[in-house]
Amino acid sequence: MNMIDTHCHLDLLSWSDMEETIKDSSLEYLVTVGYDRVSIEKSLKIANEYEHIYCALGFHPHYADRVSEEDLLWLKDITRNKKVKAIGEIGLDFFKNYSDRKNQEKIFREQINIAKELNLPIVIHSRNAEDKIIEVLKEEKAYEIGGVMHCFSGSYEFMKKCVDLGFYISFSGIITYKNANDLRNVVKKTPITNILLETDSPFLTPQKFRGKPNKPSYIWNIAEAIAELISNYSLEDIDKLTSKNAKLAFNLSTTSEIQSHRPDQN
Numbered sequence: 001m002n003m004i005d006t007h008c009h010l011d012l013l014s015w016s017d018m019e020e021t022i023k024d025s026s027l028e029y030l031v032t033v034g035y036d037r038v039s040i041e042k043s044l045k046i047a048n049e050y051e052h053i054y055c056a057l058g059f060h061p062h063y064a065d066r067v068s069e070e071d072l073l074w075l076k077d078i079t080r081n082k083k084v085k086a087i088g089e090i091g092l093d094f095f096k097n098y099s100d101r102k103n104q105e106k107i108f109r110e111q112i113n114i115a116k117e118l119n120l121p122i123v124i125h126s127r128n129a130e131d132k133i134i135e136v137l138k139e140e141k142a143y144e145i146g147g148v149m150h151c152f153s154g155s156y157e158f159m160k161k162c163v164d165l166g167f168y169i170s171f172s173g174i175i176t177y178k179n180a181n182d183l184r185n186v187v188k189k190t191p192i193t194n195i196l197l198e199t200d201s202p203f204l205t206p207q208k209f210r211g212k213p214n215k216p217s218y219i220w221n222i223a224e225a226i227a228e229l230i231s232n233y234s235l236e237d238i239d240k241l242t243s244k245n246a247k248l249a250f251n252l253s254t255t256s257e258i259q260s261h262r263p264d265q266n
């Protein structure tokens with residue numbers, strides 16, 4: 001079986017965890033994510049170095065106050081690279097409010113329009129901003145390109161609205177936490193055709209490994225948790241279905257095209 005981690009931050013891993021991840025033959029693809037100027041450049045560099053690694057690049061809402069029009073033009077240019085599979089993570093964070101809410105919304109809308117221009121999906125960060133996220137997605141016609149609700153931890157109603165707009169729902173290690181019963185109920189009600197898996201490593205380590213940095217190999221713990229929640233689906237079923245969804249969501253190549261380039265194959 002081969003899994004796909006649709007959202008990780010490889011540039012933030014320790015050298016040993018990064019080396020382990022690159023050599024892990026159970027990981028078919030990885031999507032590493034940039035969120036500011038520095039991490040965007042690092043993520044693209046990593047993706048360019050390894051055939052089975054792709055990237056999503058964008059300005060996180062935490063940095064909206066510092067994002068200039070020049071930054072957005074730079075982003076539009078750099079995301080024309082063939083290894084870039086999405087614009088993200090972008091969105092709104094009305095919990096920490098590290099940036100002004102109006103600036104967050106402005107930068108979010110502008111990056112959606114960049115994604116539409118480049119015909120790329122978007123990867124969305126949403127925290128305490130469900131109604132505004134849906135409002136922006138509808139007004140900017142983001143359903144024309146679709147995308148992913150990253151690290152989903154929202155309500156059933158929010159999930160349903162996102163699915164109705166054609167978005168994938170990406171679940172992380174949060175679903176393994178003891179206090180996540182409401183979210184586990186959302187998992188059960190999410191259409192299997194809309195489910196993706198992610199680690200968000202090195203963050204959000206699954207319950208079994210809490211206290212340690214998260215890493216892409218822990219994607220299996222998330223898959224196992226979902227297999228336990230959804231009736232009549234085995235771990236192998238979850239692997240196949242979510243991998244198929246990920247390839248559709250990010251327009252990924254087939255394994256045969258990259259097999260000879262994997263480090264463990266040489």
